[in-house]
Every structure is written in structure tokens, then in C-alpha cells.
Amino acid sequence: MRWRKQGLRVCPVTTISRPDADDLAGLALMAALPADIRRKTAAAAQMRRIPGNMRIFDQGEHAGRAHALLSGSVRITQSGSDGEEILIRLIGPGEIFGCVPVLTDGLYPADATTMTDSVEISWDPLALLALMEQHSGVAINMIAILGKRIGETQERLRELATQSADRRVARTLLRLLDQAGRPTGDGIRIEFPLRRKDIADIAGTTLHTASRILANWERRGLLASRRQGLIIVSPETISRIAEAPGG
Incomplete structure (x- = not known):
């Protein structure tokens, strides 16, 4: 055991x-x-x-x-x-x-x-x-x-083999939105109490890389952290990152 x-x-x-x-x-x-x-x-x-x-x-x-x-x-x-x-x-x-x-x-x-x-x-x-x-x-x-x-x-x-870490993290957030997203006044909240390691694991990247990407997007106002919850402020921009060619 x-x-x-x-x-x-x-x-x-x-x-x-x-x-x-x-x-x-x-x-x-x-x-x-x-x-x-x-x-x-x-x-x-x-x-x-x-x-x-x-x-x-x-x-x-x-x-x-x-x-x-x-x-x-x-x-x-x-x-x-x-x-x-x-x-x-x-x-x-x-x-x-x-x-x-x-x-x-x-x-x-x-x-x-x-x-x-x-x-x-x-x-x-x-x-x-x-x-x-x-x-x-x-x-x-x-x-x-x-x-x-x-x-x-x-x-x-397939994403792990062909896409950049930025695109994989973006696609991970979009999947989580589809699975557990709830509209709020600030954007769409992912109802799971996420850790950054959770996002890194699903996206197939390191904790350091996922943290760097998420911190950058938070500075840009694309998302916000709220007591272990993650609010996607601009799902349209996240979607564009996920679909960006050549990444």
C-alpha cells in the first residue's frame, strides 16, 4: 500500500x-x-x-x-x-x-x-x-x-508537441472556463480553487513558466486572482492568445 x-x-x-x-x-x-x-x-x-x-x-x-x-x-x-x-x-x-x-x-x-x-x-x-x-x-x-x-x-x-507554453496555458484557462466558469461583475470566475501548479500541470509546463505567464497576464489586466479563485477579465484576449498562429 x-x-x-x-x-x-x-x-x-x-x-x-x-x-x-x-x-x-x-x-x-x-x-x-x-x-x-x-x-x-x-x-x-x-x-x-x-x-x-x-x-x-x-x-x-x-x-x-x-x-x-x-x-x-x-x-x-x-x-x-x-x-x-x-x-x-x-x-x-x-x-x-x-x-x-x-x-x-x-x-x-x-x-x-x-x-x-x-x-x-x-x-x-x-x-x-x-x-x-x-x-x-x-x-x-x-x-x-x-x-x-x-x-x-x-x-x-498535440498541444504539448506543437504549441508554445503561452498558448497551452491560454487553452487550459479556456477549458476551465467551459467546465466551471461563472459570470461575475469583473469577468468570468473559474469556480475551482486553483493553484498555479494545477494550471502548470494541465498545460504541461513548469510551475515557473506558468507563474510567469499568469503574472504577466494579470499585470495586463487579462485576469485577476481572488482568494484562490481566478477571474478571467478578458476571455476574448485569452482566446486570441490560444489561437495565435506560430506559437
């Missing part, structure tokens, strides 16, 4: 309840599916509240549950044999996570840790597989979600 990372707490046993069909309405897994399927999916699920900075599962651990997020935020990280950890993905409300083992080797491929107080629902893997077998819409939605993530990974690899 791998050592627990310093500063993280193991999620305690908390009060578990059953969600209802309305709780599942915002899940991508339930997109365009009728209420009766949502009711059956809810009946097979458990719901719990998890405080921030809690470990939900560990990389390499047997996948005892498949998860989806109703509220809050979750950081998905992966460690190599040298112990170096990188951010793989940020999970927001409506998204599934820890579901790949249901279709592969039954082991979690990464760590999942709450960034903020969160509410998750989860299923026994066999129950989720049964739902996918019984209702093709659930299986199709699962395939669509995983296919989209594979496409995003391929796009990030």
Missing part, C-alpha cells in the same frame, strides 16, 4: 443517504434519459457529504465504488514510480469520476481528493454495470463521457 500523502485526511465514515431522481438530473451520466431510468439509477446509489481536503480513494486501490459529484470539487492526481505527483483532471458538479475501473482492471488509476466541501453519489461497480446492461442510454452516456475525455487528452498531447 502506498503512503498517505502528508496533510490529507482519509475520508471518515459519514452519514449515507439515498439520492432521489431529482438529485441525478444534472449528471452527465443521466443526460437526456427519462425519469424512470433516473429513479432506478438513484435507487442503486448512495449519497454522502465529504469535507474539503479529504481523500476519497487512492491510486492502485481496489475500486469499491464508482462516483459522481453533485456539488463541490475534486482533484484527480496521479503519481509516478518516483513519487512525483501531477494533476490529471479537476472534477466539478455533474461529472463522474473513479468509473474507469468498472470497465478495466478494477483498480483506481489515480487519487481523488476533495478541494472543497462536496456531495457525491456512488454505486457498487456491479450495480452500475447492471444498469448499463439494462439501459442502453446509461451505457451510451458513459461511452460519450469517456470518449470526450480521451479526445481532450489527445488534444492536450
Whole structure:
């Protein structure tokens, strides 16, 4: 078993309840599916509240549950044999996570840790597989979600091979805006409590380079930092940087 990372707490046993069909309405897994399927999916699920900075599962651990997020935020990280950890993905409300083992080797491929107080629902893997077998819409939605993530990974690899760090950071911010952007009076706020290392990891660059780029854009008034939150003041300019030719 791998050592627990310093500063993280193991999620305690908390009060578990059953969600209802309305709780599942915002899940991508339930997109365009009728209420009766949502009711059956809810009946097979458990719901719990998890405080921030809690470990939900560990990389390499047997996948005892498949998860989806109703509220809050979750950081998905992966460690190599040298112990170096990188951010793989940020999970927001409506998204599934820890579901790949249901279709592969039954082991979690990464760590999942709450960034903020969160509410998750989860299923026994066999129950989720049964739902996918019984209702093709659930299986199709699962395939669509995983296919989209594979496409995003391929796009990030292409960007890493062909684009400058500035363009990759800009594209990272645009993806985060699309995933978790909320309009405010100052611009569009990314709801995740981001660290600069998070942006560096997703963009495939060093912390030093990402910090230099973000500091420059903040001086230019393109973005602003607010208590771990990031507000994109000028998404149009960020978009132009992302699409700049030859970069």
C-alpha cells in the first residue's frame, strides 16, 4: 500500500443517504434519459457529504465504488514510480469520476481528493454495470463521457508537441472556463480553487513558466486572482492568445 500523502485526511465514515431522481438530473451520466431510468439509477446509489481536503480513494486501490459529484470539487492526481505527483483532471458538479475501473482492471488509476466541501453519489461497480446492461442510454452516456475525455487528452498531447507554453496555458484557462466558469461583475470566475501548479500541470509546463505567464497576464489586466479563485477579465484576449498562429 502506498503512503498517505502528508496533510490529507482519509475520508471518515459519514452519514449515507439515498439520492432521489431529482438529485441525478444534472449528471452527465443521466443526460437526456427519462425519469424512470433516473429513479432506478438513484435507487442503486448512495449519497454522502465529504469535507474539503479529504481523500476519497487512492491510486492502485481496489475500486469499491464508482462516483459522481453533485456539488463541490475534486482533484484527480496521479503519481509516478518516483513519487512525483501531477494533476490529471479537476472534477466539478455533474461529472463522474473513479468509473474507469468498472470497465478495466478494477483498480483506481489515480487519487481523488476533495478541494472543497462536496456531495457525491456512488454505486457498487456491479450495480452500475447492471444498469448499463439494462439501459442502453446509461451505457451510451458513459461511452460519450469517456470518449470526450480521451479526445481532450489527445488534444492536450498535440498541444504539448506543437504549441508554445503561452498558448497551452491560454487553452487550459479556456477549458476551465467551459467546465466551471461563472459570470461575475469583473469577468468570468473559474469556480475551482486553483493553484498555479494545477494550471502548470494541465498545460504541461513548469510551475515557473506558468507563474510567469499568469503574472504577466494579470499585470495586463487579462485576469485577476481572488482568494484562490481566478477571474478571467478578458476571455476574448485569452482566446486570441490560444489561437495565435506560430506559437
